[in-house]
Amino acid sequence: MILVLGATGKVGRALVPALLDAGAPVRALTRDPARARIDPRAEVVRGDLDDVGSVPLAGVSRVFVLTSGHGGDSAARETALAAAAARAGVAHLVKLSTTGVHFGQTDPITLAHAHAEQAIRGAGPAWTILRPGAFMDNRRFWLHSARTDGAVYVPEGDPASALVHVRDIAAVATLALTTPGHEGATYELTGGEALTPAQQVAILGDALGRAVRYVEEPEPAARARMLALGWPAQAIDGTFELKRQSAGREDVVFDTVERLLGRKPLTFAEWAREAAG
Template sequence: MILVTGATGNVGRQVVDQLLEAGERVRATSRDPARAGLPAEVDVRRADLRDPDTLPAVLDGVDRAYLFPVPGQVGGFLAAARKAGLRRIVLLSSQAVTFDPRDVIGRAHAEYERAVEESGLAWTFVRPGAFMANDLAWAPAIRADGVVRAPYGRAATAPIHERDIAAVAVRALLDDGHAGRAYELTGPESLTAVERVRLIGASIGRDLRYEEQPPDEARRQMATHTPPAIVDAVLSILASAVGAGAPVLPTVEEVTGRPAASYTRWVGDHAADFR
């Protein structure tokens, strides 16, 4: 039995689906199982990483787990996992752990990784960079008037499809040969925000426009729903990426045997969100 935490998230749901396709038995955690919307074959159990008392029941009979880390609660999950006899864990980490110097995002994920390493469990770290799914934040503006306002339009990233992140995680869950490995993941191409908006428009058949947003205005907007330290880290990363191509890594193909999906493919998968 494989446990998937964060099973309703962008990556977690893909992990669930791909494990089912591989014929695995899957258990998923949710704070509200009735609203999880997961396939009927999934054993959905109520659990909250913030409440350690809910963990023993969901870990019972589980030998492998995909962990979406919750700040401040990784240690409690690992303690319960050791007690339950879990033998392998795949942690969703972040490429930010490789930054020098590490920002607040990188430091947080480095702490999660260190806790997993010290747990004594067999582990694999999956370290994606920018998610293509982050651009779903543009969908309301695209649907409304076709104008995307965001800062640092010329900053380049190599964003990755959530399906590819999940595919690497699933390989690590199913194959012992990935134990002790840390996989840094990117998509197959370096793209600026301006270029990504153009690709969305071409895919959905609309003329879209990118409008450069002052960083201070973006900071104020983002801070309404994101901790200020995270906002500053994200804006700093984007500022440093202006005018430079983003590194493109072959890790997805090396691990899964197939190339990472293009941004155009991702837009096609999410076209309904932008129309």
């Protein structure tokens, strides 16, 4: 049995059906099973990582470890989960981290993942670390203003990025969770090309079938916009610090997805067409 944490999140929503399609039994963790939209083939269970004792680990052989990464609490949760998994006899932990750890960044989000990586490696079970770069799905919040204002607002200085599709992350995670040979491996995951924000906006406009303006805005305006969209202040602070430290690094392309999956990574144009639909 494979336990998937974060089953209702960006990666989890892609990973659960990918694992099921691969023939693996899946136990999907959520705080509220009644409201969760999870593939009905999975066993949906209630649990809260703030109370690791509520996480049903009995009968689980492998765990996909995913928390928000915003601040030190996520590292503490993953540390507690790794220890509980070891006590329960779990054989393999696959942790979702970030490429920032590869580059030695010290922003709060990256540090939380780095500390959790250390805990996963030292817990006892076999481990695999996945370090994706920026997600294409993070551009989903552009859609509203693109449709209503005909514009996308991007913080000044936002760097070019080799964005990765969550289905590619899920495909690599499925490989690590269902086939041997990935124990002790650390995989950096990106898309196949680095695109500037202006290029991304142009691609999104093509997918929407309309002209969309690319507008750079000062950081205070960007912060206000993110707050209005419901982002927690701590997440906004962490994101801007991560962006500052990842400048000049987000455009690095790793060949891991193609090497492991034997195909090209999914493109931003493919993602944009899906999101526009």
